[in-house]
Amino acid sequence: xxxxxxxxxxxxxxxxxxxxxxxxxxxxxxxxxxxxxxxxxxxxxxxxxxxxxxxxxxxxxxxxxxxxxxxxxxxxxxxxxxxxxxxxxxxxxxxxxxxxxxxxxxxxxxxxxxxxxxxxxxxxxxxxxxxxxxxxxxxxxxxxxxxxxxxxxxxxxxxxxxxxxxxxxxxxxxxxxxxxxxxxxxxxxxxxxxxxxxxxxxxxxxxxxxxxxxxxxxxxxxxxxxxxxxxxxxxxxxxxxxxxxxxxxxxxxxxxxxxxxxxxxxxxxxxxxxxxxxxxxxxxxxxxxxxxxxxxxxxxxxxxxxxxxxxxxxxxxxxxxxxxxxxxxxxxx
Numbered sequence: 001x002x003x004x005x006x007x008x009x010x011x012x013x014x015x016x017x018x019x020x021x022x023x024x025x026x027x028x029x030x031x032x033x034x035x036x037x038x039x040x041x042x043x044x045x046x047x048x049x050x051x052x053x054x055x056x057x058x059x060x061x062x063x064x065x066x067x068x069x070x071x072x073x074x075x076x077x078x079x080x081x082x083x084x085x086x087x088x089x090x091x092x093x094x095x096x097x098x099x100x101x102x103x104x105x106x107x108x109x110x111x112x113x114x115x116x117x118x119x120x121x122x123x124x125x126x127x128x129x130x131x132x133x134x135x136x137x138x139x140x141x142x143x144x145x146x147x148x149x150x151x152x153x154x155x156x157x158x159x160x161x162x163x164x165x166x167x168x169x170x171x172x173x174x175x176x177x178x179x180x181x182x183x184x185x186x187x188x189x190x191x192x193x194x195x196x197x198x199x200x201x202x203x204x205x206x207x208x209x210x211x212x213x214x215x216x217x218x219x220x221x222x223x224x225x226x227x228x229x230x231x232x233x234x235x236x237x238x239x240x241x242x243x244x245x246x247x248x249x250x251x252x253x254x255x256x257x258x259x260x261x262x263x264x265x266x267x268x269x270x271x272x273x274x275x276x277x278x279x280x281x282x283x284x285x286x287x288x289x290x291x292x293x294x295x296x297x298x299x300x301x302x303x304x305x306x307x308x309x310x311x312x313x314x315x316x317x318x319x320x321x322x323x324x325x326x327x328x329x330x331x332x333x
Contacts, residue, residue: 019085019086021085022097022100023097023222023226023231024101024104025084025085025088026226026229028068028069028104028133029081029084029085031069032068032070032077032081032133033077035049035066035070035071036070036074039070047072047129047131048070049062049066049069050067050070050131051064051067051112051116051130051131051184052115052116052129053120055112056116056117056120057120063112064108064113065105065109067108067130067132068135070132071131072179073178075178076132076178079176079177079178080132080137080177081133083137084133087137088100088136090144091103091140091141093231094144094147095210096231096232096233096234097226097231097233098210098213098214098219100231102205102210103140103143103205104136106204107136107139107188107192107195108135108136110191111135114191115130115183118183128181130179130180130181130184132177134173135184135185137173138173138188139189139192139195141166141169141189142166142188142189142190142193143192145163145165145166146196147196148162153165166189166192170182170186170189173185207233207234211232213233214233
């Protein structure tokens, strides 16, 4: 029993830490794994789909679309997919699966062109050819930070400005993921910032076009197979998918208990601005008459100067007596 509970606790922790998989991320991950399997089985040349100066020197323009899916080693593949899952899910949930796949290809093309052109201008080149999902992932993080309303972000208990978050991930991924080239990652973040500011909006796909495209083949079949992992392009449909309406069954929530109403014996009440304790019988006036019956109503004007003087005289001249003598004494006008 103890071992079973321990395993369940570990599974719950992993479920809380690992973000939910979406269709776009799963598709990119599967393509990367298939390409790595083909490369391993056919023993293809190392760096066949990498980007660099050779893109323009040898005319390998297809590499600007293929380099995100290409990985040289299994460790590089695993780390790149992990980075994609943890850092790019928010972008797909914000734009939808169809637009995310389009943005993935668009960003990879722009990053590949910029890096290859910059590498061509250098005499010795940068640090060699590069590949993998990290550049496009960092561009996705930069786009997300440009559109978020949060001003602070937390990473391992440390607070950062939201705009600095892509640069923090830049340092981490460049240090941990093999075959990551720092200049390419910097260019990727700058491309993401440019897209977030709307400088390349003429290349973007609108929400309406994405909504029409996802109703056609093969995306319609893709949506049917993916199920809940598919993120719709429409913002209203995304709210229904990501934030489903909760219909609790009767009795699921405790009923709020309200305090009982005050009773007539304990409630302190006021009468025309004069506080008094509520009781079954009306209060007596200074003359022993029922308040409100002698003159029809009780008001401060009912106390004239003679009654006040009489009250002061009685209080000033009274002495301590037995209860019977106190009941027999009365003040006369």
